Amino acid sequence: RLCLDRISQIEALNAFITVLKDDALNLALESDKRISEGNPKSNIDGLPIAIKDNFCVRNVRTTCASKMLKNFTSPYDATVVKKLKDAGTLIIGKTNLDEFAMGSGTVDSIFGPTKNVWGSQIQGELQGNSNFNSKFNQCYIAGGSSGGSAVAVATGASFASIGSDTGGSTRNPASYCGVVGFKPSYSVVSRHGLIPLTNSMDVPGILARKVEDVASVFNIISGPDDYDSTTSQNHLEQVDLNKKIDLRRITIGIPKEYHSPLMSPEILETWQHIRKTFETAGASVKEVSMPHTQDSIVTYSILNQCEVASNMARYSGILFGHRCNSTVSTNQLIAESRWEGFGPVVRDRILAGNYFLLRKNYEKYFVKAMKVRRLIADDFNNVWSKGIHILLTPTTLTTAPLLSDFMLLDNRAQCSAQDYCTQPANMAGCPAISLPICLSKEGLPIGLQMMSRNFEDPLLLSVAHWLQ
Ligand code: GLN
Numbered sequence: 001r002l003c004l005d006r007i008s009q010i011e012a013l014n015a016f017i018t019v020l021k022d023d024a025l026n027l028a029l030e031s032d033k034r035i036s037e038g039n040p041k042s043n044i045d046g047l048p049i050a051i052k053d054n055f056c057v058r059n060v061r062t063t064c065a066s067k068m069l070k071n072f073t074s075p076y077d078a079t080v081v082k083k084l085k086d087a088g089t090l091i092i093g094k095t096n097l098d099e100f101a102m103g104s105g106t107v108d109s110i111f112g113p114t115k116n117v118w119g120s121q122i123q124g125e126l127q128g129n130s131n132f133n134s135k136f137n138q139c140y141i142a143g144g145s146s147g148g149s150a151v152a153v154a155t156g157a158s159f160a161s162i163g164s165d166t167g168g169s170t171r172n173p174a175s176y177c178g179v180v181g182f183k184p185s186y187s188v189v190s191r192h193g194l195i196p197l198t199n200s201m202d203v204p205g206i207l208a209r210k211v212e213d214v215a216s217v218f219n220i221i222s223g224p225d226d227y228d229s230t231t232s233q234n235h236l237e238q239v240d241l242n243k244k245i246d247l248r249r250i251t252i253g254i255p256k257e258y259h260s261p262l263m264s265p266e267i268l269e270t271w272q273h274i275r276k277t278f279e280t281a282g283a284s285v286k287e288v289s290m291p292h293t294q295d296s297i298v299t300y301s302i303l304n305q306c307e308v309a310s311n312m313a314r315y316s317g318i319l320f321g322h323r324c325n326s327t328v329s330t331n332q333l334i335a336e337s338r339w340e341g342f343g344p345v346v347r348d349r350i351l352a353g354n355y356f357l358l359r360k361n362y363e364k365y366f367v368k369a370m371k372v373r374r375l376i377a378d379d380f381n382n383v384w385s386k387g388i389h390i391l392l393t394p395t396t397l398t399t400a401p402l403l404s405d406f407m408l409l410d411n412r413a414q415c416s417a418q419d420y421c422t423q424p425a426n427m428a429g430c431p432a433i434s435l436p437i438c439l440s441k442e443g444l445p446i447g448l449q450m451m452s453r454n455f456e457d458p459l460l461l462s463v464a465h466w467l468q
Contacts, residue, residue: 001025003048003092006157010122013115015142015151017053018061018094024048027090034088044216045088050158052149053094054101055204056193057081060091064195065109066099068321068341078193079228080162080204080221087220092158095148099343101164101197102308104172104418105406106147108345114147116140116176116400117155118444126155140400140444143173143418146205150177153207160208160217166197167300167415168395168422170205171434175395175447178436180468182206182214182461185454186429187232189218190225198307199230201300201426211435211465215239218457232455239458241465248282250463253388257293260420264398270437270446271394274467278392281466288388290379295372296424297416302356302369308346309353315341345411373427380428384453390463391451393421395434399444421449431457433464 007019031046040046051057054064056074058081063069081091098108106114117123119140124130142151146163150173153161163170165183174181182205189204196202204221208214219238225231254275259268279285317323317337324336342350356365383391397420406414425432432451440446450467452460 015148041088047159048092050152050161079190098145106144143176145169163205165205176400178445190228192227253288305353395449
């Protein structure tokens with residue numbers, strides 16, 4: 001009930017697309033009963049979870065924040081959702097995102113942008129500070145594309161949220177909203193029922209206030225799945241944060257190419273500060289080089305658009321999705337439905353992707369991008385083989401931009417600045433986490449990112465837990 005009240009209090013932030021009030025209340029009663037009988041289904045039985053609206057939830061509208069799926073009700077649960085339901089958690093609502101998760105700000109949704117709670121009038125209200133807005137009269141982006149999920153957690157509207165992460169969409173909003181955002185290793189969490197953006201990089205992500213809460217959710221949703229042939233057949237060990245970790249056995253890598261000229265001095269200082277924290281605790285810290293880092297964004301852009309061109313082909317308005325009124329011909333019906341149903345960012349990526357995939361361009365762009373992707377992944381492999389356990393970098397180059405400034409940029413420019421530090425991990429498939437560290441002078445959250453070798457999610461979470 002407290003979470004549902006909070007959802008009403010934060011309505012102006014536009015974090016939720018659908019609120020599942022009655023369902024959540026009914027399930028809460030059942031959960032209460034189980035817990036009072038000493039029979040909980042899991043250690044997070046009864047806790048409210050918000051789900052990004054690109055995951056299917058049975059009998060619930062799943063829109064991807066697109067006109068194309070505005071009236072689509074899913075007949076099945078995504079595996080992540082099913083596992084969370086089986087663990088007794090309550091799905092409290094579906095959260096806002098950029099259309100089909102294409103973006104880095106949660107500004108490009110047919111339901112309108114999600115606003116950050118930090119620096120908003122609502123922050124003042126939640127903190128009982130009525131003079132608050134005299135200081136902040138503007139509105140900051142929540143980050144994206146899982147901005148609604150991040151705001152839900154940051155405001156206490158949910159215990160944890162599920163997001164998706166293809167180039168940083170879980171970590172970026174987590175950093176801007178002052179919460180923890182975790183992208184597990186590719187293939188450790190099933191993508192079944194996550195409406196695809198870039199299949200070869202999409203990973204369900206977890207947002208919560210504490211690393212231990214992220215770990216509890218991770219332990220439930222990870223594991224092989226017959227419905228997703230890309231899931232790894234190896235069961236990861238359950239994450240146990242009670243195990244003591246000896247920092248003297250950990251080597252932290254600081255990749256020099258992550259020093260972007262666009263990085264704000266406050267972010268740099270925070271990065272330095274945490275590096276020292278690790279050194280003081282006995283970890284060894286080494287500078288490392290990952291020379292292909294700056295190629296990640298443009299390579300991603302090509303691979304993403306090619307996969308988008310293919311993925312979006314299924315939305316024809318025939319079997320499902322928006323259907324226009326045209327009765328001229330089947331081709332006309334498909335073309336018009338797609339024109340009406342997709343927003344400009346999606347249409348732009350479909351066109352670009354089809355261009356890169358033309359027979360004459362395939363080798364020049366797509367195949368080349370695949371090769372560069374390999375080089376980026378090899379940068380990571382080299383670092384791990386040199387004995388680095390954890391890479392420490394910023395998550396974003398600055399604190400959350402003002403919505404008005406952000407809207408001056410087009411989607412490509414928005415993403416290239418936002419995803420600089422987060423995108424490479426998706427190329428490599430390795431686990432990565434954004435942790436809230438401190439507030440800037442302006443009072444906005446600053447996050448840092450840590451990454452580890454593929455499938456070393458338990459180690460990464462342990463180190464993050466230590467730092468938090
Ligand atoms: N910003 C990137 C894009 O728009 C990544 C988004 C994501 O991680 N879902 O494609």
